[in-house]
Amino acid sequence: MQIALSLMLPREEQTISVCRHIIQGAMREVGVVTDCIEDIAVAQTEACANVVKHSGPGDRYEVRVTIDATKCVIRVVDTGRGFDWRSLTDGAGADSSAEEGRGILLMQALVDDVRFVSKPEAGTIVHLEKGLVFNEDAPLGQAATRAGPSG
Numbered sequence: 001m002q003i004a005l006s007l008m009l010p011r012e013e014q015t016i017s018v019c020r021h022i023i024q025g026a027m028r029e030v031g032v033v034t035d036c037i038e039d040i041a042v043a044q045t046e047a048c049a050n051v052v053k054h055s056g057p058g059d060r061y062e063v064r065v066t067i068d069a070t071k072c073v074i075r076v077v078d079t080g081r082g083f084d085w086r087s088l089t090d091g092a093g094a095d096s097s098a099e100e101g102r103g104i105l106l107m108q109a110l111v112d113d114v115r116f117v118s119k120p121e122a123g124t125i126v127h128l129e130k131g132l133v134f135n136e137d138a139p140l141g142q143a144a145t146r147a148g149p150s151g
Helices: 014-029 034-054 102-110 139-147
Strands: 003-010 060-067 071-078 113-119 123-131
Touching: 003 014, 014 034, 014 060, 034 060, 034 071, 034 102, 034 123, 102 113, 102 123
Parallel strands: none
Antiparallel strands: 003 060, 060 071, 071 123, 113 123
C-alpha cells in the first residue's frame, strides 16, 4: 500500500497549517506513531514556511507526499525564483538565538534526510524523508512486517 498526495496551495501563511493537518491525518489513518507524526509535521511546517517567506514571485507552491510501509517522503516545491537555503544558515549551523536558519536545523534534526534543489528563476524543492514507525495494529506496519526486511 502507498499513499500519494499532491497539494497545490496559494503562497499564503494560513496554508501551512492546512497542509500540516492533511499530512498528519493521512499518517494517523495508516497507524504511524504519534512521535513520528509530530517530527514530520514540524519539519514539513518549516519547509513550507521557508517557501512562503523566501520564495517568489510565484503565487503557488506544491507539496507532494508519499507514505508507504517504510518511509514518508515530502517534497515542497515552489515555482518562484527559488531561494538560497545556504543563506539561511552560516554553513556550520545557525546560532540558536539567530532569527533565520533555525528551521533548517529543525528539519535536519527531525527527519532522516533533508535536501534542497534550487534553480534560479525555476524554484526550489525541499526534500524531506523519514523512516516511519507504526503502531502494532497499523495496516502499513503489518504490510511491512509481512514483506520482511528485503521489501
